[in-house]
Amino acid sequence: MDFSFEPADETFRAEARCWLGAHLVGEYAEAAHHGAPGSEHERVEARRAWERELGSGGWIGLGWEEGRYGNRQATLTQQVVWAEEYARAGAPGRVGHIGENLLAPTLIAYGSQEQKDRFLPAVARGEELWCQGYSEPGAGSDLAGVRTAAVRDGDVYRISGQKIWTSLAQDADWCFVLARTEEGSGRPGPRQDGLGRQGPREDGLREQGTREHGLREQRPRHHGLSFLLVPMDQPGRIDVRPIRQMSGTAEFNEVFFDGAAAAAAHVVGGEGNGWRVAMGLLALERGVSTLVQQIGFAEELARVVRIAVGTGAVHDPVLAERLVRQWAELRTMRWNALRTLGGSGEGDPGAPSVAKLLWGGWHQRLGELAMQVRGASAAAGPGDWNSENPYELDALQRLFLFTRADTIYGGSDEIQRNIIAERVLGLPREPR
Template sequence: MDFGFGPEDEEFRAEARAWLAEHLTGEFAAVVGRGGPGSEHEDGAVRRAWERELGKGGWIGLGWGPTSYGNREATLTQQVVWAEEYARAGAPGRYGHIGENLLAPTLLAYGSREQRDEFLPAIARGEALWCQGYSEPGAGSDLAGVRTRAVRDGPGYRISGQKIWTSLAREADWCFVLARTEEGSRGHHGLSFLLVPMDQPGRVEVRPIRQLTGTSEFNEVFFDGARARAAHVVGGAGDGWRVAMGLLGFERGVSTLVQQIGFAEELAGVVREAVGSGAAGDPVVRERIVRQWAELRVMRWNALRTLGGGGRAGPGGAGAGSAGAGAPSVAKLLWGRWHQRLGELAMEVRGAGAAVGPRDWSPDAPYELDAVQRLFLFSRADTIYGGSDEVQRNIIAERVLGLPREARGPR
């Protein structure tokens, strides 16, 4: 794949840059640089309004293909350009990325025409927010162990069970839920992918999980007879595993490049910190900074190659293309530990002061972290969420290298 950008891409870049400069003003100027990882609690009302502003501009759903749902149509390289300009402008962390980058490509690949027509326009307008109901207390990286059940009841399903580590559950209007619809089924058999409204008082309860950062990006979600329509089962009853795995492939799509651009901004901040503190004078620190920079470049090239996929990417260019089953796992292994090392390096170049909190902090009161402290603490989870490193290595060993499968007990 050619990693460069052509004249049309640069025209698109100029348009994106101008639009962001024009619209990140007024109330939206206050949320520039806000709402990133570890700070998703910041300025919720304004950032939700920003989603609608993006929708009005047609900037949601660039990779969906034809502009049937109010979205612009953009090539893969133009999607990368938009991601770069969005990050460089310091535009706020997205509330709608789960619906745009995960659910929408999944509906385009596996959903019915009726499902696409019902849900995609609201996502494209920035009006409907989504969360992901996958992990459970006993089924995180081992997703096939889900126990949440959905029982057929007349025109729909009654859902009972618990999900955990659910990002944006308090803000979301809908949740896509992986649940067991076949009594007595085990493993990846008998699962279905359901679209569930969150506004069901007494049937859907969200409990925030307090993290090391003092904030609560993640939540527990309890379903107690929650309702879902039969028409909102994606791919058909019992085919949930195929749909769920397809979605995880889209999760490593263009959004991976968006993430890497954010990483580059964080790395630049660490470099400024090292120069300001004098730590850059240490040759060991300089070597570590250069290594972080070089590895980030490799991750970018790997992501672009994976997205290119020999021209056979998924819907809207969002999938893993022909790069193989191990590509998402390789990407996850690369960035998870890289980001942790960056957090460790950030604390080191700051020195002892990095461990000092506000003077008025107390165990019973909320506390504020600066960017370095938040980076270090939040990145501790990077090798766990989204599939732990151990699980990713198993996938590569078994599905790519063809090594014997790990012994597993009965489900």
């Protein structure tokens, strides 16, 4: 494949670079390089204002449906160009990326025109932030086991249950929630209270009065799920509780729903079709955004190389070989992402899983390498022992700790390998 950009793309690059240079000033410049994964708690107010600045320039939602929502028009390669320039400028970590990169494309694919007209302009202006309500204590990688319930009550659904590992929930205005609106294998039973605390897990198959005939009705475990858009400003009905991690940060949350309301008109794709919508959304997690990640990865790798040179670790042949391997694998990931976006991988059900396996393991190994090239000093924090927080971590220590989760969140490695084995290679499914 030809991985070079066209002249029109380079013109677009110059425009993007000029805009970022003119607008990334003042409090926005102070927020630069803040808000990356693992440090989402940093400079939140400045980054929210930056979202509105991006929206006023039309830089949110590049390429959406003919620019009808206040967004600029851009080809796929120009979207890549923007992502590259944004990352190279060190612009603040996005607080609106879930709305722009996950919710919006899902609405374009599955939502009604009324839903698109209501929500997409606000996302494009940077005015409404979103979080994702998928995982639960008993349904993480096994998403079909969702137990959060949504019961129709006139023009609204009443939602009760618990979600966990909800990024940015403390700042979000809206949450898209996968919940049960029909009876199914994951339906909350008498052992579950109004806040979603669960009893023993069901096996995913329902017995329905035919046992005497030796028959069992097998209902798909994802039956009865719906995809609902839920406003977060519901005091007393939605409770967000931060989860403090070993890195000391708390960008993830538990979210408890106790009769929270979602308008019936805000069910995307129709009642009972939530699984199809949810799976379509997950496939969107590995698009242009993977190239943004890789720009950040390259900067992190360069920092690790500089440290290795400074400490002399680069003269260790084992560590030197690992540094070279990290560089080569990062280049391979870029070419694979461009190949997929360029159409060579279009329609490949394994492409998103391959991308996740590649970057998750790569980033985790980089975190380990960042500690190894520093030697014993990696175990000590930079904090002043006389300060209030002498154990404060530096950026690379947070990188090491945060990347322990890279092979789990967004779909664990085990799940991605199963998808590739079953849907691409045609291997038999695991026995249940």
